[in-house]
Amino acid sequence: MNCKSFDRLIGSFIENKGEIREAAEFIRHMDACESCRKDFETDFYAFWGLKMLGDPDLDSYDIQEEMDRMITDTRARIKNDQSIRIIIGLLIAAACIIVLFIILNH
Numbered sequence: 001m002n003c004k005s006f007d008r009l010i011g012s013f014i015e016n017k018g019e020i021r022e023a024a025e026f027i028r029h030m031d032a033c034e035s036c037r038k039d040f041e042t043d044f045y046a047f048w049g050l051k052m053l054g055d056p057d058l059d060s061y062d063i064q065e066e067m068d069r070m071i072t073d074t075r076a077r078i079k080n081d082q083s084i085r086i087i088i089g090l091l092i093a094a095a096c097i098i099v100l101f102i103i104l105n106h
Contacts, residue, residue, distance in 0.1 A: 001029040024078045
């Protein structure tokens, strides 16, 4: 992912929209590019700041904590998705081996 693609996805990421693969690329780029990380943080604060203006119950909201939680949760979703893909791959491989074993023994 390049910086331009990253910039286009900031809003979707903040609103938790989009594919898990996009989120994985987004996080990888953010980890590697300090400039994009700063852009994300700025946009995240602006998004939540505007949200707080419209909702008086959010006046004591910790935006930094919310941003950290969102990134941590996304990392966990990415890890879970990767684990599920590995398990599915192993199950498919095991099924193929069983089918081959049955075919070869008849």
